[in-house]
Amino acid sequence: MSKINPFKPNSPVSSGMFAGRTKEIRTLEKGLYQTKNGYPSNILITGERGIGKSSLMNLLKHLAVGEIPTEFGNFNFLAVNVVISERTSLVTLIRLIERSISRELGKVEAVRSFLSDTWSFVQRIKVMDSGIDKGDIIDDADVVIDDFAYSLAQTCNRISNPEKGEASKDGILFIIDEADNACPNLHIGYFFKAVTEMLHQHSCERVMFVVAGLPDVVEKLAKSHESSIRIFTHLNVKELSFSDTKYVLDRGLSAGNKLNSEQTTMGDFAKDHVASLSEGYPHFIQQFAHSAYEHNTDGEISADDVLEGAFKEGGALDSIGSRYYAADYHSKIKSDEYRQVLAIMAENMSDWIKKSEIREKFTGDDQTLTDALKALTTRKIILKNPSKMGEYRLQQRGFALWIKLFGSRPKK
CATH class of the missing domain: 1.10.10.10 (Winged helix-like DNA-binding domain superfamily/Winged helix DNA-binding domain)
Structure with a gap:
């Protein structure tokens, strides 16, 4: 009988299977608490591919919108997710943010007209993405960032102090992922430095930026504006320990046994193999466990199941290689x-x-x-x-x- 495989190597780990990262989660929760109380905290998360940055960001969103309680109680932030690509310019980033805010807050009748007026400048700057007058891009960027910071401050203050009976928000959380993809035209370091300073000038103290990317994002931020690093608390995400890896495996098996009538177990020796092969990278843990789960036929995942699932063609290592190693080995x-x-x-x-x-x-x-x-x-x-x-x-x-x-x- 076919079984549902509970391990998900192609997507961020769900909050229910999250393990480790105590220090990182504590810093994020504290940052939300600080921001809620008018002392904004910005955080930079770096780490290698597959280390679990996106999963951590996913957990952060659940914390920020109040879906997961914390020692500080339940938060109620407006959470804005943006993923940076190599094509993301300054104007594109601002337009993505404006669209996300409008989608979330536009559902509230009392806020719709306010949003339309406050963010009307976005419609006037589309020409910047057309490639026209590239020589004026820095001057234009200053004007655009000024308009953006003012509109963001007005919006944050409006939702934090509602005027027409709508529910109050704790502030606005920006989750910016894959920031290492930032191109020069994004001016990423200058953007964060200028916006945070302007928000302060506009008496807006409830906006939090959490930025994630590969380690070279630090260099890109500094190259754009050497002082931009100082506005962030830096978290360098490392590999999970053996015990945390085994916790992830146990949570996955437990989830699978709730979904399937046929129960599946995994011995300690098999778990040791997954922990060793994955090197503590959460994505790799999911892939090796997924392949071992698929290979198993008797309900007891053994070390042989882990190894067979790992090293066969089309198995875990082959799948990981196609996503993480092949480009380095062939295309680059x-x-x-x-x-x-x-x-x-x-x-x-x-x-x-x-x-x-x-x-x-x-x-x-x-x-x-x-x-x-x-x-x-x-x-x-x-x-x-x-x-x-x-x-x-x-x-x-x-x-x-x-x-x-x-x-x-x-x-x-």
Whole structure:
């Protein structure tokens, strides 16, 4: 009989299966409490791909709108979600925010006309997205940000202090995800720095920005405005511990057993394998558990089920590779000699390896090896040891395993 697989590798983890992150959740809850009481707190969340940033943001939204109680009680923020892409310009970002606010607050009759008047400037700035007069973009950006900050302040103050009997909000929470995709035209660091200062000038103290992205978002913020980092509390999200990983597995199995008449269990040895293979990355935990669950036929997920589900073609590692590793290995690298460097490094898994050790096995010349290591480091495909000269490693053991098992397979 077919069973519903409770593990979801392709979507953020639900709040019910959330594990660990005690420090991060505490900081987010405290930030909401501070903002609600007129002491706004802005938070920057960074971490590698698959580490669980989107799941943390998803949990934050549930906390902010009062769906999950906290030690500070239930919050009632207006939560605005925006995902940044490489095409998101300053005007596009503002238009997305305006549309999101209008969707949520436009349901309230007493606020509709207020929103229409307050955000009318958005209709006048569409020309900025057309590419016309790009030389004036900085001057235009100053005007647009000023209009945006004023309209945002008016809106936040209006919903925090209702005039016509509608329910009061604690403030506005902005959840900005994948901020590392920000292009130069977004002026992302300047945007956050200028808007937060202008909100203060307009006596608006109940707006909170939570921004998430890969670690290089810090560099992008600083490049746009070097002081922008100072407005954020920085949370660097790390891997889950073994115990937290096992908690996630237990919650998933429990959810599955509520959905299915045929019960499924997983032994400690099998859980250890999932924890080791996933390296504490929540997305990878979900994928290895999902594949093991699919492979199992007798209701007891064993270590063999985990390994078979992990390493077969189309299994967990192959699926993770197609989403996380294939682009780095194929699209970002045009040289087979560069891929040979990665294959040599994969023999060391994710441990540090000296350039001299790579040279012993590399078939190209010294200059090509030097160029390869420089290019792979610049593209953040490999890491350079900051404390020892001439040492490099792959970012994850999973990448090494994928290279060894599937790297030689022709690109699809």
